[in-house]
Each structure stands twice: as structure tokens, then as C-alpha cells.
Amino acid sequence: MDRVPVSRPGPVSRFVTALIRLIFPVLALCAAFLLSFYLRDVPAPEFAALGQIDPLLDPSDWINQGFIVLPSVFFILNLSSRRYGAALTLTAAFIAWLVLAGGIFWANREGLIADFEEDVSPYALAASFTGAMAVGQLVNILLFDWLRGIPWWKAPFFAAFVGGTVFAVVFNTRPAMVWDAELGGRLAVEAGIHFTWALVQLLPTLMLRRTIRPLPGFGGA
Template structure:
């Protein structure tokens, strides 16, 4: 085979690789934007307290969730629903790429905020560095489990993969983050953990309904029977 034919084949292969890379990058735009939108919504609601469930008298204030439960807690589990929809459309590889890119962007925003407002300003707005590190590690672990479970369980029946991916991804995140944080804080633990787990269990059921509504809009990868 001549050198000319080898060079021609390599030249023709390069545009194909570039095209696939560009196509993957374009495909990542909406998933990454959706993940960051959930982060932004949870951050916006971090100081908006939910007092609708405060039914205990003032002397039992510690049983009411309204003094700590925020809309940020209620919104963040939507992240696992978004992961299930991304996984349905693109599969686990691109889903994990979207997760990593979203964390890189979040990390870039954090560095910018520290540079602009100082570390003390960021800590006063968010939390201490150990708590932020615990949160990031726990949430990333929950995302990993959610992506893995969806990929392993997708098929017939269609609801099984999103339900367990949302449920167990959220429970792993809550277990790793809240249990360790509350055990070291001296705050009432049992009722807080019960409320948080109830939120994630509720999102598993509610998320399946939302997932069902999006099934026709978000087409699945081939070979899974439409699941």
C-alpha cells in the first residue's frame, strides 16, 4: 500500500473524529444546563424556609422542620430525575460526562467567588469548607449510584430504572451528607433524617410521574424497548 493512500485515509478520518467530538459537545449543552439549573434553584432556595408542616407546639419546636427545612432541600433531589432523563436519552457515558462538566463549572464558580468576595464571604453565604467538601462528595457519590442503577435496571417495566435511580441515589447522598453533619452538630438528628428521607422517597414517586410525561419528548437509546 502506498504512502499516499495511507495519508488520504488518515486525512479522511480526522474530520469524522472532529465531527463526533463536536456532536458530543453539542449534546452535552442541554444536560449540563439542566444540572446547573437544579444547582442554581437549590442555591436560590437555601434561605427560604418551609413552615407549612410545623404542627407541633412552641415547646416542641425541635420537632417542627420549619426552622431548618428550606426550598433548597426540597429542590435538590430533582437532580436525580434530571440524571435519569439524560441517561434515558444518551446513556451512562455522556451522562457522567455531563455530571463531571457540571462539577467543573461549579468549581470554577466557587473559585471565582472566593477570588471576588474572599473565602470568609463565601463561607458566610454557603458553609464551612469541611461541610462543603462533605456535601460535594456525598452528592457526587449519589449521582454515580443513580447513573449506575438506571443503566443496570432500564428496560421493562419502564418505571423501575428511574424510580430506583432517583430513590437510592438520593438516599445515598442524604445518608453520607446529613448523618455525618448532624452527628457532629449536636442538633436533633432523628426527625431531620426522617424528613430528608421522606423528601427523597417522595421525589422517587413524583419523579416517575414527571419521567412518564417526558417519555415521548425524550426518546431513549435504541435496544431498550422504549424504556
């Protein structure tokens, strides 16, 4: 009996499928960034207790709730990488930046943002944040793709922790920063936040493993 040849999806079909798959990661990444921005002025006084361990670890002068929720970006990237792989997740991260930039441009044109440097951020700081976060995202995605497999927790944990820590180091060692003992304390606190996030996000990752399964070709993790 002759076998019926299986037709492969055409380029248009593959393009539409990729667009559909990009929707959730892009929206989730944008939501995480917007939430972090919205909470940037909300203090996090509970972290002042770190100053009792060492005064250099006291983050009262700079930490806010936006810092606390920002590592959720790497959790979202992990889920996308698990499901869709590195290529689509990199694309989603890039498109999310384009969407955010487009939203800022639109808001500025419509008068919703009167002055970018006053309402959003100084240009130099915004550029430093974007560059550092892009590097952290790249490290996160590539590391997850490299480590995915058994044990399942290795890729999401190390991708989130290393990606977040790389972001913190790159952002906090920009030329405008003073390299001193206080910078070391800040990096230690931020690394601790990313470590905690990397550890805690393993629970929802475990709970979602049956729901968010890798597509064919992306085994493990």
C-alpha cells in the first residue's frame, strides 16, 4: 500500500504560526516591564533589615518594588524558551522592546508624556537599562537552551539567576556609576534578589510543566 506523502506547511503558514506563538511572550514581557516601571516609586522598606548585617547592604536609598518584580522578565523568558526554543524567544524579546518603544513614541506624540527625561527616565539611564537588560535576556535565553534537559530545574534556575545577575552587573557598572564599596553592596543585594527569584520561580515552573510542554524538537527542561 502506497504511503500518502505528508505535506509540509508553507512559508505563509509557518509565518502565521510564529506570529501567533509570539503573542503571549511579547504581551507578558511588556506587562512585566510596565509593572516594574509602575512600581518604581513604591518603596520596599522591608529590605532595610539588610543594613543590620552590614551597612553596605542597606538598599534603602535605591531599592523599590520595581526592582523586586523586574526579575519576572527572566521567568517569562524561561517559560517561552521551554515551549518554543531560543530563536522564537529571542524574537519575542526583541519585539517586546519594539512595542515598548513604539508605545513611548506614541505617548510622547499624543502628549501623554510631556518630557521623557522627567516622566520616564534620563536618556542615558534609559539607554543603560535597555542595553543591560538586553544583554541579560540574551544570556538567559542562550543559557537555558544550553542547559535544558535533566535535571529539569537546572536550566530555569541558572538561566534566571545568571541572566539577572549579568543584567545587574552590566547596569551597575555603567560609566556614570562610582566603583566603590557601596557598589559592591548594591550588586550583592541585587544578585541576592535574582537568586531568590530563580529559586522561587522553580515552584510555578514545576506546576506548569504539564501545561507548558516543549514543542517537538525541544526536549527536556
